[in-house]
Amino acid sequence: MSASGSVGGTARREPHAPESTIGRKSDYLHAESTLRSWFLTTDHKRIAILYLASITGFFVIGALAAGVVRLALIVPNGAIMTNDTYNKAFTIHGVVMVWFFLIPSIPATFGNFLIPLMIGARDLAFPKLNLTSWYVFMAGALFTLVSVVLGGVDTGWTFYAPLSTAFSNTWVLPALIGVTIVGFSSILTGLNFVVTIHTMRAPGMTWFKLPIFVWAHYATSLIFLLATPVITTALILLIAERAFHIGVFDPAYGGDPVLFQHLFWFYSHPAVYIMVLPGMGVISEIVPAFAQKKLFGYRFVAYASIGLASVTFFVWGHHMFVNGQSDLASLVFSALSFAVAVPSAVKVYNWTATIHKGALRLDTPMLYAMGYIGLFVLGGLTGLYLATLAINQHIHATYFVVAHFHYIMVGGTVLAFLGGLHFWWPKFTGRMYSEPWGRVSALLIFLGFNVTFFPQFILGYLGMPRRYATYPAEFQLLNVLSSAGATILAAGYLFPMLYLVYSLWFGRKAPANPWNAKGLEWETSSPPPTHNFLSPPEVPRIPYDYPIQAQEARDQHG
């Protein structure tokens, strides 16, 4: 029963296949081609592609809004647009980028596509639930975008009460409802991953043979499951307060606005690691493949993923140092926030140790990975500034914070996303992209990113507050520099959209394993067949079983 099941019955049917299907490719992309077969699919790989297309759309919307913000800040006096327009632009940028791009980006696309392949399963544990979560995601995201069409929201992505419940006269309610709905999509995705990783591993695929990508997604899924319900509660309370005056946060109704911050950041600080951990997983796959070397300290990297996911639940109070919480609470949150640096540093050291003396190949994915490591280190170190109580008093709510979280969230997620996209593009599509263009885009993005966001560290340190449409004239030079960098960054983002789409039709056909990488996903064809593997994959003896590792072992013993 199970032997014939493993090839999905295709082999049995083929001799009697109808004329029209003979010669048709059997990979997941070409198995069926109707719209219906895409929108009602339960194949994790097709659902990943649905996500990829939709989050790319949201990325473009968020990026355009960022362009509007940088445009406004070219002049100090707010002459280009009204304060109101500016507020709405940065709110759309934040809401769309955080909720509809960064959080689902790597888990929903690469995670969906790769986790079953990497563990040798035929699909996720709950394929229909997986499709449902995409529809929930789209419903929530489009609901939020309705508010933009109607006239926009001006609360910022954090929806702080009582601004969002009592004072803002914009379309807060549809935005809130949309974000609440999207949360359920995260929960369902996380749940599916946890169950899949626990129950669907191929025989012999033990926990400590799992790729770090899978470990990272396991840790991320735990955050999805344990943090998202709390923000759902917070958003439900916000909706109840704004719509029905059931007061919980507004002091006028007997509520407490600080309560909202507690509930919000209890989710939203762990959410940073929803964005960063999957990126770390991607980097942990790319670096060994392009150094052709075993990942240094595999177990420590795995433990560090779980460690980060745990510590991140105890640091939300560092967002509230200046809101009047007790000194003791601030001290404790400050100390715990420093602890985040430990597992983060473990990962960075392990990547650099993997690169050390490796047979390096600086192809596009590796360029992105190295850019990622650089930006993540700078973002992480400035995080220590922010966790320090006294320094935080000076730079709280300034552009220093903006620069810091862009280094972490863009440097840490977008670069990993693009690196992973290039790394697995042959697997997703069966086509190779243009390597020279890929390298140009990776370098442009690294350059553009630093020109955009490094000046913001200085601006923030000099005292320019975030979220204002106007600023003192002496900050203009650095702001113009930042806006100029954003143009370079935009070009860097545009190139992959063009040459990757071009490669879909004109790219060279990809072999099963173009990078000579290890991992079960490279053992099946590119693109994979509908049921992932034509014969049950052979689980490797050790994870990241690269040849140099064997060489080193010989050197040590002989």
Add this chain to the structure above:
Amino acid sequence: MSEPLADGVGVARAHHFESVAQQREAATLGIWAWLITELLLFAALFLVALITRIQHPEATVAAAKHLKFWIGATNTVVLICSSLTMSMAIEFSRMGWQRAMVRAMLATAALGGLFLVLKGYEYYADWAEHMMPFLSDRPFALAETPAARLFVNLYYVATLLHALHLFTGITLLLGMTWMAARAGFLARHQNWIEVYGLYWHFIDLVWILAFPILYVVNR
């Protein structure tokens, strides 16, 4: 469990699972993971209610005393009884007694419905007592302190959220009863009953937490 029997009790293997045992394990782990998220959804509310009580004991106790204790207590009993009938339904499904299982499921749904009716009456009594601080056209009659208002508001959010879960649960249960009454259901989907049973017990459990936190503490 083994592969399904023609007319017996079992689970039909879905194409992407290697074995029925794996499928059962995935379903059980999945519902438990979901229940943890549901518990956290309520936990945030309960935690806020408890902290409000600790920080403002007099105002919250004064407000809590206006909650309809006997309706809450009766509803607790009603839900515990419904958990019993749901457990019976699961036992019957394991033994293959389809007709008894369907009856136990209908009894469960009926008890859930009774809870909602009693809860609705309680809301009506609250309304008559001017205990809804969010209604601007009906002045709030209880002690006019922020903490009392906050506590009463939390009571409405928590109980409405629970009622919403119960309503969803009853709808799902009736839909499933309709399917489960057909021949051959238990041979293919016996574990649906088990998985759903966990969800029902969870709804019961949340009320068993809500009742002391909202109605009983410091009474």
